[in-house]
Amino acid sequence: MLDNTATILDVANLTTVFNTRDGAVHAVNGVSFSLAPGELLGIVGESGSGKSVTMMSLMDLLPSPPAEIVSGEIIIDGEDVRAMTTAQMRAIRGGKVGFIFQDPMTSLNPVFTVGFQIMEPLREHLGMSKRQARARAAELLELVGIPDAVIRLKDYPHQFSGGMRQRVMIAIALSCDPKILIADEPTTALDVTIQAQILELIRELRQKMGMAIIWITHDLGVIAGIADRVAVMYAGQIVEHAEVKELFRNPQHPYTRALLETLPKAEGERDKRLKSIEGQPPIMNAAPTSCEFAPRCAHAFARCHVENPQRVSIGEGHDVACWWDAKTGGPRDA
C-alpha cells in the first residue's frame, strides 16, 4: 500500500488502545496511510471513529497510561518516530510537524500574549533571539491576514474573535516552516462565513509554503473543496481511501455511500426524505473480529459478521475494506 515515490509521512498498522478502569477501548485498529510532500489528505469520520486519536498517536501526544500504542510504524521524513527519545520528539512537534486544533480558545494560553505564544516555538526550535522572533511573529500574523500585526502581538487571546484566534493558531503552527501540518477539525467551531475565510487562507498558504496537510473533519462538504485524497474512518479503521473526485463520484464502501446519501442537497432537486443510517456506531471494547459496520449495513452477509475485511485495491489509488463488491452487487472475489 505504501507508495514507492517519496513520502513525507508513512504510517503502517497503527493500533492504539486505551486501558481504562472499565476495560480496554480499541480506538485505532491497524491504520495505515501515507502522505506525499505538498498534498492534502482529508480524514473523514464521525465522533469516536478514531481520527483525532490517530493523529495524537503520531505525535505521541496521548497520556500514557491510559493510552498505549500497541503496534505500528510511523516514519516522518525518513525518521522512525517510535524509536525517538523524548527530546527528539519535542524537536519534531511544532518543528517539522505543526498542529491546529479544533477549539482555538482552549488551545491558546489565556495568560500569555499572542505574540509570546507565536515567538515561543521560534525561540525553542529555531533558536531565534527575542528581537528576531518578534519580527518573524509579526510577519506570520500578517501572513494569516491579521491587520495591525505589530500592535496585535501585545494582545491576549480573549481580545480576538473565534476566526482570528484560529488564524493565530495557524500562525503558530506555521511558525517553524513545517513539512506537515495536522489540522484537527479546524473550522468546526466556526461560522460558515468565517469557515470560508479560513479555507481560503489555507488554500493560499498551501500555494505559498507548500507543506503537506492532514485535514480531519466530519464535514464532507469541506473535504470536497480542499482535499487531494480522502480516507474515510469508521470504528478506528480506514474503510475507504481514494482520490477526492473518485471518492465522491464512485464511493464503494456502504458506509461512505450512506454518509454521502444522508446529506441534504445544497442545490438542485430536493430530497423528499433523507436517507438515514439506522443504529449507532459501535462501542470499541475489543479488537475488531468482524466488520464493525455490518450491524448497520444494508448489504451485510454472513462473512461480514465473522471476518474483518482488509483494504484491497480496486483501482488507481482507490482501496476499500469491504466484503461486498459495489460493482457486482455481490460478495467480493478473493
Place this chain on the structure above:
Amino acid sequence: MLDTAAPLVKVKNLKMHFPIYRGILSRRAGEVKAVDGISFEIMQGETLGLVGESGCGKTTVGRALLRLYDITEGTIEVNGHDISTIEGEELRALRPEMQMIFQDPQASLNPRMTVGSIISEPLDEHTKLSKVEKRAKVGELMDAVGLARHFADRYPHEFSGGQRQRIGIARALALNPKFIVCDEPIAALDVSIQAQVVNLLEDLQEQFGLTYLFISHDLSMIRHLATRVAVMYLGKIVEIAPRDALYEAPLHPYTEALLSAVPHPDPSQESTRERIILKGDVPSPSNPPQGCNFCTRCPKVIDICRSVEPELQNYGDGHFAACHLLE
C-alpha cells in the same frame, strides 16, 4: 398542508435587549441588542427556518417567543393569545401549547431522573391524569419517537446523543403542543444520526399537525425541511422568503454570501464555484454600526448604507428583504 389564511404565531416589532452593568455600583452601562425589532408570522403547519451565524440572536428569538424572557418591546401572539406581557398562572396555562426542543440533549435532561419521569414531568405539571394513564401516555410517546418502552426506567447517561434527543422530543410532545421551537436540535449530533432525527421531526409534524420554528446554522438542512426561511444578522431579519425563492434567488447580499459559503459535498463543483468571502467579523450587538447592520462587511456597500437603516420590504410572493440596493 398549508392553511395560508391562518398564522399561528404573529410577532410584531419584537425587541429583546439585555442590560450591561458595569463598575462597583453596577450602573447600567448599555445594552446588548440581541433582537432589535423583528416581525414575522408562522403559518399553521409550516416550518419556518431561522438561520444566521452565532450571536445573531436566533436563539434569543426562539426563547423570547416562548416567553422564557420578559421581552423589551413588541407583541407576540400564539394561537390567538397575546402572550407578550402576561405572567404567572395565565402564562403557565398556555405553556402546553408551545414547547421547545433544545440543542444539547445532554444538558437539557436531568441526569437524576429516569427517562419515564422526564417524559411524564409535563403531565404531572399540567394534567390530572392518574398514574396508570400517565404510564400509558409515556409508552405512547416513546413509541412515537422510536424508543423502546422498556427504556423508561433508565437514566439519560445510558443513551447515545441521538436517543437523548428523542427523549427531549418525547417530552416536548407530551402535552400535545401546537407550536414547537426547535433550537439547533441536530447541531450536536453526528451526520449519520442527524438524518434520523430530522426524519422523525418531519414524521411527527405530519402526524400531529405541528408548527415548527426551526433554528439552525446548517443551511442545507434548513433547505431540506423548511417551508419558509428567515435570515438573521445582528438582531435583525435581513431577508425572509419561501424556501425555493430564498435559495435560488436570494436578494440580500448577506444571504448571498451565506449561501456561497456553504461547502458542497461535490469536488468538481467546489473547484470551480465562485465564492463570496466576507471580510472581518460580525460587529458586537452592544454597539451595532450606524445605518445598515451589515454595512461593515457588505461587498456591495454604498454611501446610504452607512447612515440610513433599510426597511424590510416586500418584493413579491412573500419575499421580503431589507437592503438599499433593492429600492
